[in-house]
Amino acid sequence: MQIARALTIAGSDSGGxxxxxxxxxxxxxxxxxxxxxxxAVTAQNTLGVQGVYPLSLDAIETQIESVAADLYxxxxxxxxxxxxxxxxxxxxxxxxxxxENVIVDPVMIAKGGQSLLQREAVEAMKKQLLPLAKVIxxxxxxxxxxxxxxxxxxxxxxxxxxxxxxxxxxxxxxxGGHDMLGDVVVDxxxxxxxxxxxxGERFETKHTHGTGCTFAAAITAEISKGHDIHxxxxxxxxxxxxxxxxxxxIGNGHGPTNHWAFEKRKMLKSV
Ligand SMILES: Nc1ncnc2c1ncn2[C@@H]1O[C@H](COP(=O)(O)OP(=O)(O)O)[C@@H](O)[C@H]1O
Ligand SMILES: Cc1ncc(COP(=O)(O)OP(=O)(O)O)c(N)n1
Numbered sequence: 692m693q694i695a696r697a698l699t700i701a702g703s704d705s706g707g708x709x710x711x712x713x714x715x716x717x718x719x720x721x722x723x724x725x726x727x728x729x730x731a732v733t734a735q736n737t738l739g740v741q742g743v744y745p746l747s748l749d750a751i752e753t754q755i756e757s758v759a760a761d762l763y764x765x766x767x768x769x770x771x772x773x774x775x776x777x778x779x780x781x782x783x784x785x786x787x788x789x790x791e792n793v794i795v796d797p798v799m800i801a802k803g804g805q806s807l808l809q810r811e812a813v814e815a816m817k818k819q820l821l822p823l824a825k826v827i828x829x830x831x832x833x834x835x836x837x838x839x840x841x842x843x844x845x846x847x848x849x850x851x852x853x854x855x856x857x858x859x860x861x862x863x864x865x866x867g868g869h870d871m872l873g874d875v876v877v878d879x880x881x882x883x884x885x886x887x888x889x890x891g892e893r894f895e896t897k898h899t900h901g902t903g904c905t906f907a908a909a910i911t912a913e914i915s916k917g918h919d920i921h922x923x924x925x926x927x928x929x930x931x932x933x934x935x936x937x938x939x940x941i942g943n944g945h946g947p948t949n950h951w952a953f954e955k956r957k958m959l960k961s962v
Contacts, residue, residue, distance in 0.1 A: 695915040696724045698758050699908065700751075700781055701770025701798075702731040702743075702807065708947025709735070709801075709901030710770060716950035717908035717930070723915050726762055728754035730781075731773050737900055737942025739803030745773050748780050755784045766792035766915035770904055771807045775815040782819040792914050795824040795860070796907035797833050802900055802945045813837065822859030826920060828907045829855075831869040845879070852881035862920050864910070868902060878906075880924055887921060889928045898938045898946035905948055906931045929953065 697718050704710035711727050718725030730751055734742035758764060767790050772778050785793055797816055799808045808816075813836060821827060821837075831842050838851045842865075852863040863881040870877070878889040909930040913923035930953045937952035 694722070694724045695766075695912070695917070696726065696762060696764045697766045697768065697908075697911050697915040698726045698728065698755075698762075698764035699768045699770060699911070700728040700730060700755065700772070701768070701796075701904070702733050702773065703729050704733055704735045704901070706736040706900070706942070706947065708737070708942075709904045713901040713904040713947070713950070714768060714770065714908040714911075717905050718912050720950050720954050721909060721912035721916075721926075721930070723912040726758045726764060728758065730777050731771060733771075733807075735801070737944035737946050739944065740801050740805035740807075743773070743805070743807070745777070748776055751777060752780055752784065755781075759784070759788045764790070764915070765917075766794065766911045768794045768796065768907055768911040769820070770796050770907070771798045772812070772816070772820075773807065774809045775812040778812055778815040778820050782815075782823060785820075785823045790823075791825060792911075793824045794826045794828065794907055794911045794914065795820055796828045796903060797821075797837065798903070799833050799836060817858055821855070824860045825914070826862040826864060826910060827855060827860045828864045828866060828903065828910065830866045830903055834865050845877070848879055849881070849886060852879065852886070856881060856883050864924060866903065866906065868899070878924070878928060880921065882920070887924075889924055891928055891932045892936075894935050894938075896935065896938055897944070898940065898942075898948065899935060900942075900945040900947050902931055902935060902948060905934055905950065
């Protein structure tokens with residue numbers, strides 16, 4: 692049997708905790724062959740983002756074309772897309788290659804507050820890319836920007852998910868990491884008809900850099916293997932819980948998660 696393949700179209704994080712680096716580590720741990728199209732290089736560490744350098748449209752397009760022409764990804768993840776022109780290019784590429792397993796993580800702002808998506812690109816995201824996506828994985832602040840709503844309660848999240856579904860995305864996953872309501876983190880999935888809740892312990896830690904990228908990459912990996920969306924999210928939730936709990940404690944700020952923790956737990960269980 693051939694190995695499943697996933698392509699991530701996203702920004703590079705020199706600190707290794709988020710972006711392309713988090714995606715590739717996650718794909719690898721979940722036994723998926725990872726490929727990349729880099730949209731921007733960031734100079735970044737656990738203390739913040741020190742520089743953002745978008746690549747030319749030509750460089751981004753050629754990377755995607757190279758992968759599409761030869762390596763045939765089973766699923767595509769998008770992360771940091773930075774501006775409206777890149778969003779348009781990626782949307783055109785998705786249509787051109789007839790890709791259906793498209794997971795959009797609508798990355799907007801890094802933990803330190805630095806912008807990873809220009810404000811004027813939000814409309815392009817809503818009009819061009821989201822209608823092509825199978826799954827979108829906003830955190831609560833991203834869902835607020837995309838819907839123009841203030842989200843305080845679970846009911847607000849449900850209303851936001853319905854609004855996002857109207858844009859054409861099949862599955863809406865609104866994550867709960869920013870919902871400070873208790874000692875449980877609840878991620879909510881909406882399929883256009885019903886809501887499914889994925890609960891996990893909330894860990895008291897500042898080492899959560901790249902959690903969103905890692906979670907969306909794990910969903911992408913599982914979809915690339917042919918799993919349905921609900922079971923893909925279930926595995927991704929276990930993956931991110933393990934990665935946050937088994938922290939590495941590196942860096943002086945918001946440190947990265949431990950991408951090896953999920954596999955390590957499986958190995959320990961089988962001994
Ligand atoms: N402190 C935490 N403890 C456990 N899980 C968390 C914690 N923070 C985030 N998560 C999980 O990490 C994933 C990303 O969540 P979130 O923080 O909302 O997104 P982002 O990293 O995009 O801001 C979700 O599955 C969420 O439940
Ligand atoms: C290059 C790059 N892409 C995405 C992010 C944001 O990642 P995320 O998983 O949302 O994690 P935090 O920034 O919230 O830690 C990034 N920082 N860099």
